[in-house]
Amino acid sequence: MRIGVVVNPIAGMGGRVGLKGTDGKVDEARARGARERAPGRAVEALSALRAAATDDLTVFTAAGDLGEAECAEAGLDAAVVYRPNDDADSPGDTTAADTRAAVRAFLDEGVDLVFFVGGDGTAVDVAETINDAGSDVPMLGVPAGVKIYSSVFGVTPKDAGRIAATFDRVADREVNDIDEDAYRGGEVHTELKAVVRVPVADAVQSSKQVGGGTVESLAGGFASEADPDVTYVLGPGSTVGAIKRQLGFEPSPLGVDVWRDGEVLVRDGTEAEILAALGDRNEVVVSPIGGQGFIFGRGNHQISPDVIRQSTVTVVASREKLDGVGVLRVDTDDEAVDESLRGWQKVRVGRYEHRLLKVV
Known part of the structure; x- marks a missing residue:
């Protein structure tokens, strides 16, 4: 060779x-x-x-x-x-x-x-x-x-x-x-x-799909349950973007925004800006990339291992997107963080509905 x-x-x-x-x-x-x-x-x-x-x-x-x-x-x-x-x-x-x-x-x-x-x-x-x-x-x-x-x-x-x-x-x-x-x-x-x-190998990733299904009910359900004491780190993409609009603000284009109790703390933030905005209770909200399943490590590097370690993680997705994914994937540059994320993950797909998907 x-x-x-x-x-x-x-x-x-x-x-x-x-x-x-x-x-x-x-x-x-x-x-x-x-x-x-x-x-x-x-x-x-x-x-x-x-x-x-x-x-x-x-x-x-x-x-x-x-x-x-x-x-x-x-x-x-x-x-x-x-x-x-x-x-x-x-x-x-x-x-x-x-x-x-x-x-x-x-x-x-x-x-x-x-x-x-x-x-x-x-x-x-x-x-x-x-x-x-x-x-x-x-x-x-x-x-x-x-x-x-x-x-x-x-x-x-x-x-x-x-x-x-x-x-x-x-x-x-x-x-x-x-x-x-x-x-x-x-x-x-x-x-x-x-x-x-x-x-040819199972571990060669698929090409990325653009677009998803209807997410209005999902976004409305999430917004109605938002806790004023939690700092939300809201990832990029159209699905999380719908949540941002339900929370009352226009999302930054393909960026990471930080929101708490009706106030946008950071728009299109860098890792350092996100870390500075974190509070006592933090929740990262992300959606998998269609066709690939990545929730961290593709297009959202601002949500770094240091951010993840201080937060809970919520995954949201349309049913159509999950149908084309199969599993969720992580690639954060930190093996300990990746390992902590692996296992079964609840994914919100509607106002009340969830699915279980494995993170590998």
């Missing part, structure tokens, strides 16, 4: 600081106190790959934080086949062009898989480079971006690493991306960017 590993070190930086993406926003993310997320997830995935791989494994990568450092930390002996430039000493000095150049170098080495760490934008860079080269080499992603609409990622970093080491067949999957500026303005416009070959 010959695997090419490339890491987008800035992927996901905009999540916890409320930017809903990092494209063109790296400096602003850093100014808000954002920290690199992708390198740690890369090490987690590469460690799983190393544990699951046979002795017959050859790894190619790019210099520095584009993969070399993460491979070394995971205990993988990797050959560096691409170096950006002598001045690229920090993650901010690398670009999408470096990702594409690294993938071309991997193809020249005859790899069996391109293993990348990033989000949908990185997936587009990898997929288009493979397709432009006329190659049918498969690709597999470690999810590290803010929003993950493409069906080319492992469900978690560990899943991705195990799949990369053990897959034996591939199938065509879609690479999708959205306009981040429109997304920040509350509009979701997905665009099919490429169709590529991806390893």
Whole structure:
């Protein structure tokens, strides 16, 4: 097995600081106190790959934080086949062009898989480079971006690493991306960017579905039971957005809002702003992503492990959305928090009705 590993070190930086993406926003993310997320997830995935791989494994990568450092930390002996430039000493000095150049170098080495760490934008860079080269080499992603609409990622970093080491067949999957500026303005416009070959496994996530069912009765029931002594951390999406309107305010576009006793404490909050607004009793309200089932770790990184640890969690969803989900998923970057969330979760689907769904 010959695997090419490339890491987008800035992927996901905009999540916890409320930017809903990092494209063109790296400096602003850093100014808000954002920290690199992708390198740690890369090490987690590469460690799983190393544990699951046979002795017959050859790894190619790019210099520095584009993969070399993460491979070394995971205990993988990797050959560096691409170096950006002598001045690229920090993650901010690398670009999408470096990702594409690294993938071309991997193809020249005859790899069996391109293993990348990033989000949908990185997936587009990898997929288009493979397709432009006329190659049918498969690709597999470690999810590290803010929003993950493409069906080319492992469900978690560990899943991705195990799949990369053990897959034996591939199938065509879609690479999708959205306009981040429109997304920040509350509009979701997905665009099919490429169709590529991806390893087949249960732990490769589905593409994200947009839209849901009628949620008016659900939202009305929730609002009628709101406790004035509870601080509500209300996640993004149309379902929770309906609850916000029932509580008497217009939701921020695809953002996280904090509300207590008739007052909006935070609009479109960052992790730090949400933490500062928490009270003695806190409740996080989220809805799963249609088609994927994620309640944490996709599109709502502002609701961080520190926020979750200080809160109870309520999950709401339309019946139609749950019919297409099967299980709920979590991926918070904190294994202890993930484990605390796993098990059976009651999901509110109507004014009074609930369903039980398992969190995995």
